[in-house]
Amino acid sequence: MGDKQKMKRNQTAFLKEEYQELVKNNFDWRPRTLESGSKPHSIIDGKEVIMLCSNNYLNLSNHPLLIQGSIDAAKKYGAGSGSVRAIAGTLKIHLEVEKRLAKFKHTEASLIYQTGFAATAGLIPQLVDKGDIVISDELNHGSIIDGVRLSKADRAIYKHKDMSDLEKVLRDADTKYRRILIITDGVFSMDGDIAPVDKIVKLANEFGAMTYVDDAHGEGVVGPEGRGIGAHFGIEGKIDVEMGTFSKAFGVVGGLIAGSRDLVNFAYNKSRTWLLSGSHPPAVSGAQLAAINVLETEPEHVKNLWENTRYFKKELVSMGFDTGNSETPITPVIVGESKIAKELSNLLFDEGIYALPIVFPMVAKDKARIRTMMNAGLSKKDLDFTLEVFEKLGKKLAII
Ligand SMILES: Cc1ncc(COP(=O)(O)O)c(C=O)c1O
Structure with a gap:
């Protein structure tokens, strides 16, 4: 360093400082602990509560056939896969899942990633690069935002579900770029509303743009047999990339894409998250296979989920709660200030x-909310109890 004074740096001081800053502002996560499985009635921090914020919409994570599927696969293939898929980690059961999934989704092919996040982070940067553009709905999920950040493509945002704004952005981009990729959530995770995917696909076709729909909250939930957003709009096979996850309604874990054979060949040869990260343990694949079978053979789970959803939403609205624009089992209860939302959540927990x-x-400062997620396994009695508590606390906190 010559004559210069050597800088004294505490290289890890920021760890504590930044954490303390989060704590000071009440922005730190203090997750509660489940002492049971994720069930409609779960044991959390020593107490039995009605679960109203899990993504296990259909309660499939507790289904005996999924549990048995896991056990059988682990017995046959062992606990781990031993490698990334590309080297020595492609087991026959991984291929069976992809074949079954493509059949379920009515697409030519499908590919499984470790998680939905890994699918998006691995694939988006390969679909678009320098000289291309990604056009994204302003309320897209954080994993899409990060996936887009990994690409060298330009970015444009269109107003939430606003098709004339999307058309304007497309018109502007049309002659300037090599490839155009439109990305949207299928079901938006904060508000539970549905993207107009049929219109997006139509516009995309007019401009020669690709479509990528993150259907994490629509898979297993919307469309006949819960076959997802493509089935919901009757446009199966017409979305270029239908991306989803096994971690929510399917009750397991794992990212998926469904589309053409060309898409899948491209995706597994290029996605770095797929090529450079270990494949699923066999037990995961065994449960995934069982989940697809259950969706096809036991329609009551999707039916119960929607019956519960409609009843719960209708009653909340009739009590005077603001449930925003939700069209799905994600029902926000919008209360205004953050302080009230936090207090309501704590009081709800006290009541079970x-x-x-x-x-x-x-979410915006004046749109703080309790985000409820319906579960097919909740009974009418559970819902009536929950609604009674919401009404009592809503009045106590002057929300209704
Ligand atoms: C809209 C959306 N996309 C993607 C993901 C990521 O899915 P996974 O849990 O499979 O990584 C989530 C999960 O939180 C999500 O809500």
Whole structure:
């Protein structure tokens, strides 16, 4: 360093400082602990509560056939896969899942990633690069935002579900770029509303743009037999990339894409998250296979989920709660200030209901909410109890 004074740096001081800053502002996560499986009635922090914020919409994570599927696959193939898929980690059961999934989704082919996040982070940067553009709905999920950040493509945002704004952006981009990729959530995770995917696909076709739909909250939930957003709009096979996850309604874990054979060949040869990260343990694949079978043979789970959803939403609205624009089992209860949402969530827990607050900066300052997620395994009695508590606390906190 010559004559210069050597800089004294505490290289890890920021770890504590930044954490303390989060704590000071009440932005730190303090997750509660489940002492049971994720069930409609779960044991959380020593107490039985009604689960109203899990993504296990159909309660399939507790289905005996999924549990048996896991056990059988582990017995046959062992606990781990031993490698990344590309080297020595492609087991026959991984291929069976992809074949079954493509059949379920009515697409030519499908590919399984470790998670939905890994699918998006691995694939988007390969679909578009320098000289291309990604056009994204302003309320897209954080995993899409990060996936887009990994690409060198330009970015444009269109107003939430606003097709004339999307058309304007497309018109502007049309002659300037090599490839255009439109990305949207199918079901938006904060508000539970549905993207107009049929219109997006139509516009995309007019401009020669690709479509990528993140159907994490639509897979297993919307469309006949829960076959997802393509089936919901009757446009199966017409979305270029239908991306989803096994971690929510399917009750397991794992990302998926469904589309053409060309897409799948391209995706597994290019996605770095697929090529450079270990494949699923066999037990995961065994449960995934069982989940698809259950969806096809036991329609009651999707039916119960929607019956519960309609009843719960209708009653909340009739009590005077603001449930926003939700069209799905994600029902936000919008209360205004963050402080009220947090207080309501704590009081709900005291009364035996687990539902988390979503506050600024995740949503606008005056749109803090309790985000409820319906579960097919809740009974009418559970829902009536939950509604009674919501009404009591809503009045107590002057929300209704
Ligand atoms: C809209 C959306 N996309 C993607 C993901 C990521 O899925 P996974 O849990 O499979 O990584 C999530 C999960 O939180 C999500 O809500």
